[in-house]
Amino acid sequence: MLHVAAYxxxxxxxxxxxxxxxxxxxLIGVALADGMGGMGGGTLAAESAVQYALEAMNEAPGLIVASQWPELFWRLDRRVNTTREAGETTLVALETDGRLVCGASCGDSGAWLVAGDRVVNLTEHQMRKPLVGSGQADPVSFTAELGDGLLLVASDGLFRYTGARNICETVRRVPLPDLPRALVDLVxxxxxxxxxxxxxxxxxxxxx
Ligand SMILES: [Mn+2]
Known part of the structure; x- marks a missing residue:
């Protein structure tokens, strides 16, 4: 199966x-959220969203396919929306069985496949707003073949401040366990x- 690392x-x-x-x-599943809103509301929204997403992935019997992801996001959106004191949050959530990668996103956190000097932006069609927790989330789902690619999921704090060229170079150079920190060092x-x-x-x- 795949090796994973996060930072x-x-x-x-x-x-x-x-x-x-x-x-x-x-299966490997991941949820990444970037919360928005003061007074702890953004943090609570992000924590709730990733926790609810993991619950949904744990409950599902197999790989959650692209057509199932929007409904799952709408459910999460309503749960965060009705969580007291919670703000709003981006969310990218996906699963892979090592062959396919299926998921969805809301907001500007992203998922890429990196293979050699090529990247595929899985979340390129995402909507920046409305976010999860708004009660009006507009998730966009995606499916891709993993192939020999490296799956990279990150917040806009990475994608906004560096580009595909630097990311590919770092992926080629740095062993997987050290990769998340090395990518953060880029920005x-x-x-x-x-x-x-x-x-x-x-x-x-x-x-x-
Ligand atoms: Mn951010």
Whole structure:
């Protein structure tokens, strides 16, 4: 099965990115959220969204296919929307059985497949708004063949501040367990600070 690694680093005074994942015998699932809203509302929304997404993935008998993901997101959207004090959040959630990758997203957190110097942006058709927790979420689902690709799921704190070229170069150079931190270092300022929270999850085949 695939190997996975994840890392989150908060920008000063921030900290509303969350990741949860599951590693089963035949399936890997991940949910990544970037919460919006002050007074802890964004954090609560992000934490609730990834937790509810993992519950849904644990309950589902097999791979949740693309056609099933929108309904699942609408259910999560209503649950976060009715969670007291919760704000809103981006959400990208997906599962892979090692062959197919199926999932959906709301907002600007993304999922890419990285293979050599090629990337496929699985979330390219996503809607930036409305977010999960608004009660009007507009999820866009996706399906792709994993192939030999590395699966990269990250918040806009990564994708906004670096590009495919740097990401591909880092994926080629750095072993998977160290990759999330190395990707965060791509967007680190000279001062060592980050401009936004960065959450990174990767899954890929172990080296032959
Ligand atoms: Mn962000």
């Amino acid at each position: 989150i680093e908060a920008a000063a005074g921030s900290g509303q990115d969350r990741i949860l994942w599951l590693e089963g015998d035949d 680190r300022l000279k001062s060592g600070r980050l401009q936004d929270d960065v959450a990174v999850f990767v899954a890929g085949r172990p080296p032959q």
